[in-house]
Amino acid sequence: MQAPDLKMSEKEKKILDAAIAVISEKGFSAASTSEIARQAGVAEGTIFRYFKTKKDILRGILIHLGNVIAELLVVYGLKKILYQDGREDLRAGIKLVLKDRMAMIDAVFPMLRIVITEAMYHEDIRQILYDKIISRSVEVFEEYHREMVEKGLMKREIDAVVAGRGILGNLVLFFVYRNLFGPMIQLDDYDRELDQVIDAIMYGIAIPAVGDKK
Amino acid sequence: MQAPDLKMSEKEKKILDAAIAVISEKGFSAASTSEIARQAGVAEGTIFRYFKTKKDILRGILIHLGNVIAELLVVYGLKKILYQDGREDLRAGIKLVLKDRMAMIDAVFPMLRIVITEAMYHEDIRQILYDKIISRSVEVFEEYHREMVEKGLMKREIDAVVAGRGILGNLVLFFVYRNLFGPMIQLDDYDRELDQVIDAIMYGIAIPAVGDKK
DNA sequence: ATGTTGAGTGAGTAATCACTCATTTTTGTG
DNA sequence: CACAAAAATGAGTGATTACTCACTCAACAT
Numbered sequence: 001m002q003a004p005d006l007k008m009s010e011k012e013k014k015i016l017d018a019a020i021a022v023i024s025e026k027g028f029s030a031a032s033t034s035e036i037a038r039q040a041g042v043a044e045g046t047i048f049r050y051f052k053t054k055k056d057i058l059r060g061i062l063i064h065l066g067n068v069i070a071e072l073l074v075v076y077g078l079k080k081i082l083y084q085d086g087r088e089d090l091r092a093g094i095k096l097v098l099k100d101r102m103a104m105i106d107a108v109f110p111m112l113r114i115v116i117t118e119a120m121y122h123e124d125i126r127q128i129l130y131d132k133i134i135s136r137s138v139e140v141f142e143e144y145h146r147e148m149v150e151k152g153l154m155k156r157e158i159d160a161v162v163a164g165r166g167i168l169g170n171l172v173l174f175f176v177y178r179n180l181f182g183p184m185i186q187l188d189d190y191d192r193e194l195d196q197v198i199d200a201i202m203y204g205i206a207i208p209a210v211g212d213k214k
Numbered sequence: 215m216q217a218p219d220l221k222m223s224e225k226e227k228k229i230l231d232a233a234i235a236v237i238s239e240k241g242f243s244a245a246s247t248s249e250i251a252r253q254a255g256v257a258e259g260t261i262f263r264y265f266k267t268k269k270d271i272l273r274g275i276l277i278h279l280g281n282v283i284a285e286l287l288v289v290y291g292l293k294k295i296l297y298q299d300g301r302e303d304l305r306a307g308i309k310l311v312l313k314d315r316m317a318m319i320d321a322v323f324p325m326l327r328i329v330i331t332e333a334m335y336h337e338d339i340r341q342i343l344y345d346k347i348i349s350r351s352v353e354v355f356e357e358y359h360r361e362m363v364e365k366g367l368m369k370r371e372i373d374a375v376v377a378g379r380g381i382l383g384n385l386v387l388f389f390v391y392r393n394l395f396g397p398m399i400q401l402d403d404y405d406r407e408l409d410q411v412i413d414a415i416m417y418g419i420a421i422p423a424v425g426d427k428k
Numbered sequence: 429a430t431g432t433t434g435a436g437t438g439a440g441t442a443a444t445c446a447c448t449c450a451t452t453t454t455t456g457t458g
Numbered sequence: 459c460a461c462a463a464a465a466a467t468g469a470g471t472g473a474t475t476a477c478t479c480a481c482t483c484a485a486c487a488t
Contacts, residue, residue: 011435027335029243033476043437045478054476090420117331119394121241130398154419159402162410163419165391169383177379180334184344188373196376205368205377206304206416225465247446257467259448268446 012050015040016064019057024110028058028118058118062125065111066132090153094198098171105175138164170197226264229254230278233271238324242272242332272332276339279325280346283318304367308412312385319389352378384411 008016018040023031033054037044051057105112119126138161145160154163174197178187187193222230232254237245247268251258265271319326333340352375359374368377388411392401401407 025335027241027243027331029241032474045437046435048477049435113334117241117334120327120331121239123397126394127398130395134395152421155413155421158410158414158419159407161391161402162407162414165387166380166384166411166414166419169385169387170380171383173379173383173386177375180340181344181348183337184341188375193373193376196372197380199369200372200376200380200418202418202420203422204414204416204418205372205380207366207369208417246444259468260466262447263465
């Protein structure tokens with residue numbers, strides 16, 4: 001349950017950091033080991049003392065992300081926010097989570113971009129991603145969802161997976177829209193837009209017909 | 215306004231198809247021009263008659279996707295479904311759109327995967343993606359949203375962009391969950407899950423408090 | 429002092445890359 | 459059929475790639 005990253009030597013950490021920077025900039029295939037070495041301030045041969053192959057570096061990044069993010073941020077962060085601040089007030093809880101997650105995604109975006117990209121192409125990477133991050137996040141949210149349903153704050157008839165995916169889907173597109181396409185479009189006020197997103201998540205975009213309660 | 219793809223020679227089309235297949239399989243940087251040529255059944259030199267550089271092939275794929283998808287599918291498809299079948303019944307309209315889009319994403323996934331991946335790394339690719347596909351889709355949805363608001367079926371206080379992004383976000387994660395992580399998880403019945411997704415989109419995941427109508 | 433160890437090095441290696449161009453093949457025209 | 463123009467070819471090019479390995483040298487033990 002503890003992070004196995006701790007047994008990383010200082011040099012290994014420097015190589016990993018450099019690898020994250022370079023690969024996140026150019027993509028895995030376009031990133032050369034020589035540039036990673038230069039950025040890390042070590043000889044190229046040194047890299048292969050710590051990572052047998054280039055693909056092993058990618059695995060190292062994934063594991064690193066899994067440990068740092070999944071353990072420290074996803075689980076701990078979600079639990080703290082949802083259970084402490086968002087226990088009574090669903091709207092406040094969701095808003096906190098969304099803001100928190102936006103900042104988090106921003107912070108780990110270099111790593112995240114690498115992992116997402118490679119997960120699109122390689123099943124083995126996808127499997128690690130699922131085991132290390134997704135499945136655990138689902139567990140946490142399921143617990144929260146169960147409690148909210150019991151409290152009468154969330155709909156019982158919508159599964160936790162569907163509900164959680166809805167939140168995440170809105171969050172992801174919100175992030176993409178703002179951070180990737182931001183320069184190309186006129187952006188609305190951040191908080192105003194976020195409030196709308198939360199409204200959409202919580203109460204939907206449709207006006208219920210009089211006869212059609214569900 | 216007509217698709218400039220029509221002036222594509224048969225050989226150019228073959229090269230483009232091969233490029234899509236190979237690049238979608240291994241990623242842009244890892245895909246070699248020699249393999250694309252082999253797959254297309256032409257000499258390597260021939261590729262560079264039609265595309266000045268390798269990056270031009272990528273641009274070609276983008277343009278192709280822009281023409282085929284944006285014109286033919288996004289605009290036509292959305293309009294047809296939303297205006298003919300979904301004009302009166304929002305739920306039926308959204309369900310048709312979602313099912314239709316799922317099939318569409320499935321069909322163009324090879325191309326889409328290339329574009330999404332490269333868009334994450336290159337601003338110029340992102341710009342083309344925005345101009346060719348996103349901005350047009352937004353326009354179409356904005357028109358639909360305006361009409362639905364006038365009819366009293368959609369909430370006025372939620373912007374078209376937020377609403378559309380909510381739908382798309384749900385759709386994207388639904389697709390990813392099923393098609394990318396499908397093999398790793400126990401999948402629910404497709405239609406049952408889709409109905410839940412639509413419920414979440416239309417009416418949200420929260421139960422409104424008695425005093426908190428909004 | 430001397431010996432042993434192993435982390436660190438960087439020139440070297442074969443393979444592969446995107447791209448070129450002299451040559452050949454195909455096509456269109458009178 | 460003859461001829462010119464266009465299209466297609468694939469061996470060749472220099473650059474770059476992931477990875478290797480013979481070597482260096484600081485840090486310790488004896």
